[in-house]
Amino acid sequence: MNSVDVLLINPPQNAELKTLLELHGPPMASMYLAAYVRKMGYNPKILDMDLDNLSFEDALKYVESTSPKILGITAFTSTVKTAYKLLDAIKERIKDIVTVIGGPHVTFMPDEALSHQGVDIVAIGEGEETLYELIEAYEKNKDLSEVKGIFYKNKNGEIKMTKPRPFIQNLDEIPFPARDLVDYERYRWNGVLEAPMLTTRGCTFQCQYCSSSEMMGRRYRMRSVQNVIDEIKEVQEKYHVRDIEFIDDTFTLNMKRASEVMKAIISEKLDVRLSLSSRVNTINEELMQQLKKGGTENIYYGIESGSQRVLDLMKKGIKLEQAEAAVNLAKKYGIKVLGSYILGYPGETPDEMNQTIKFSIKLNTDYAQYSILTPFPGTPIYYELDKKGLIMTKDWDLYTVLHPLIKYEAFGYPASLVARKLTEAYRRFYLRFDYIFRKRYMLPLIFKTLRRSIKLARMMAKSYSRNVIGF
Template sequence: MKICLISPPYNSAVKSVVGVSSPPLGLAYLASVLRDNHEVRIIDSNILDYSMEDVRRELKDFYPDIVGITSVTPSIPQAYAVAKIAKDVRKDCTVVMGGPHVTFLPVQTLRECEYVDIIVKGEGERTVEELTKAVENGVSLEKVRGITFRKGDKIIDNKPMPFIKNIDEIPFPSRDLLPFDKYQANGVRYTTMLTSRGCPFGCSFCASSRLFGGYWRGRSPKNVLEEMRIIYEDYNTKNVEFLDDTFTLNQKRAEEICDGIIREGWDITWGASSRVDTLTRRLVEKMKRAGCWVLYLGIESGCQRILNGVGKRITLEQVKKAVRIVKNAGIEVLGSFIIGFPDDTLKSIKQTIKFAKSLNIDYAQFSILTPYPGTPVFNYAVENDLLLTKDWSKYTAIDPIMKIKGITEKQLKSFLRKAYISFYLRPKIIWRWIRNRQFTFVKNGVRAVINYLRGRT
């Protein structure tokens, strides 16, 4: 069969302000498990700067039997539009949709969009193998695990697909099916990797632990290094971003990956996300020697009461210690902060902004709490009638989505703008930018964020 996997046209805030689009790694993984038995094409509309009409043209040219569409919450309207185009081009094609949003709202998605036939829930590799066999052979879908689908006027919600225990078994993503040279940051080719899946922590604002069953699975260092060798040697790429929720969760494994990079002598730079309670001086220094240039730390709040309330399970002292360790090793720090938690007050938001400025971090990302489907905070907002809108396109972490007692939408937007301006327009930050010319796309992005927020407030 012909299978077309599509990342729909969506001008995200990140792309708008930073000008960087990441490869659709999930689609590339699915392509790898499908391509031995099917003809597979990936359309990354964002990196190709495609319009909906461009997508239509590609679908007419390829004329696929199955169209698979990935999406996140704010891109759902665009995903629905692609589904309609697919049916316009070929009425009898099977339209499948996946991603975190539809995983948690499969029935609602099918009700919202008549052009979608099947939802793939959660981890997709094994599910799409079963699904494509069933579609190709014209057999019932009721035994295909991990899907929700239409059967006449009914919607059938099948049993979940068990998670893949040994993720080394998953073939490497099919980067050759992507316009690889177009993925650049500041004019330098880069790519992304996923060395683990899942998160054992249950923060109320994050869906990751629910998406992957509440536990963590890591690839072996050997498997990770094999993929890195391909990226470095075959694709001549020296810049990598690890997309793991917490790259350093298993410190021994992280050290072994770093040892391998050092042993190979690869001239590579990379960034990763971490929790402040998983970092040691020994590990961080080894990460630096292995080419790590930046760590993304989920700090979230400068108020301990808020951190406790959202289940973050870290302390402000741990944050301070982790930042010192990372900075002393010569690695840059991007701290992530959220304002507008259900229990936030004007005082606690001010504490968060003040705390961010007190830390010796290089970059700060501020966002307004967005209750994404699948998170406890989304359920809380629905149960207590706190959602301001169900227009999914607004779920961008820049607009207020839920009511916060004692804080207006206007105040939240104002705080977000002030957070960025007060953090970045400081002499020490500006001097740091002048001194450090590496990865200037981040710095340009920050300037653009501030301008973007000025235009929305």
């Protein structure tokens, strides 16, 4: 085995949540990082613990067998506690290994991360160039103070912060994700192999519940149309993938560029089934026509609320009328719509939650996804609630968008009401006679979704009871 310069580990999800939702896709962050350092001449490996349900001991043995110089983990809020425990265990057994953790959570909580013995370095924000420079620093005995965009502990155990790292402006310089470093054929859902693709980075909006603009910048950075087409061709040639999911926060933020991507797909005669996200105010009929011609089958709208007052509190920047128009436009062109909604936003009343449920039913989208407001670190709403002492728990395992985490008594109702509204929303949307009749070919999936929502309610009730007892 060639010497491994960096091993990138994808930590396991919450086991109960993974079983419940059956969600698991390829570790895009690790694949991007691996591709970049490989391009720069280094040898990376990826270990996806989720894919094989690996235990800590399994991971430790793999680390020992590969002997990487640097070990990196990307963690989200819901997986960060597991990541900390894993790094602590690895550091306990392999004292001289250099450990790096990155991702949205630690970008905004670096001191928390470095309080763990297993964490040497925290990578802030975009990680490709940072990881490469860290490998270079250790290879050439450079001081870590020269590496931009990190927090680290010096020899005296003091936490140091380096200069901020500028965002990568030319995204075409980043190679395609290293799909060959994972067992890509195994990332199937219901027998279908899908290829997630990130064609843009950054967000110009400032929704209060989202940290994307802080994590990836407020400038919308776009890969060239040809670069996107080349990646589609690559996954089709290597993995015979037809289903492509553009996982950009908002694929249609620049409508002209989105249209150009579609025109190129049509021109190249690429046989694809596309899924993508749009804001309801970044779409028009001309673009919708192009999306349809380009093979778009599913469009995701973050509608979030049926109350204009709550949308304004969220600083969502949309109107209810725009949501209706965008949904109707997609229906006109035969594109399936998934509408996403948030319940329990701070200051939202029970009646406004009901308005959201009613509005989602009125829109009659093909699918609806409901979640509970989760104050993720890095979001404006997190800092606002934390300052007021209104965050009920910082048990990050519960930050799954399925648990009520705010002291809702301050707004006049208990957290249990929000949990009930989540279940009620799923039941009322999916158990309508006209919906069941229209989607009768999907009855097994509909009832499976409902069973999950009931399990979710039970799971949240148990967790909520534990939280109340613990505080």
